[in-house]
Amino acid sequence: MPVFDRSAFNLLFPYLREEGGNENATGNYSATPTDFFVRAPTSDVFALSALFATIEDLGKIRSCDYGAGDPLINGITVNHTDSEGGEILSLTNGVPIRCNGQWISASYDRSVSDEPAGFSNWMTVRWALGSERLPLVLRYGERLAVTLNDDFTGLVSHRFRAQVAVANYLHRE
Secondary structure (H helix, E strand, O other): OOEEOHHHOEEEOOEOEOOOOOOOOOOEOOOOOEEEEEEOOOOOEEEEEEEEEEEEEOOOOOOOOEOOEOOOOOOEEEEEEOOOOOEEEEOOOOOOEOOHHHHHHHOOEEEEOOOOOOOOEEEEEEEEOOOOOOOEEEEOOOEEEEEEOOEOOOOOEEEEEEEEEEOOOOEEO
């Protein structure tokens, strides 16, 4: 089992972004699936321990909907990919997330607000991708990619963040 030396350890919480830099996934991606991702630099290794998803909508957020709207048609997948976007590991086991309740089947915990009409409601999830001792490791250009393949224009906000340690530390077996 790897043991990590934390003497040169930097913790980051970057937003996953699509190519071009947009971090708010409220577009229509139904015609062309789009990846929101964090990529390890080609000269570094990233150790990921969590993915955070936040959905903001104006209506009541229920388990059987996505945001406050209908369930998604094609859904969202989460993958560990190589530098070209080829799948290394499907973190959703190839089963897309189509409704709010399906985030909890993959994530560690979920929190949903219940604001009165006219106010935004939020759902946040924290998905443990590993532990501090055994994180999900992205090597030299590999990516954690959230692929969206539906219309999200009805949402107020839709963002993903990763808990990343820049693994410029040493590890040994």
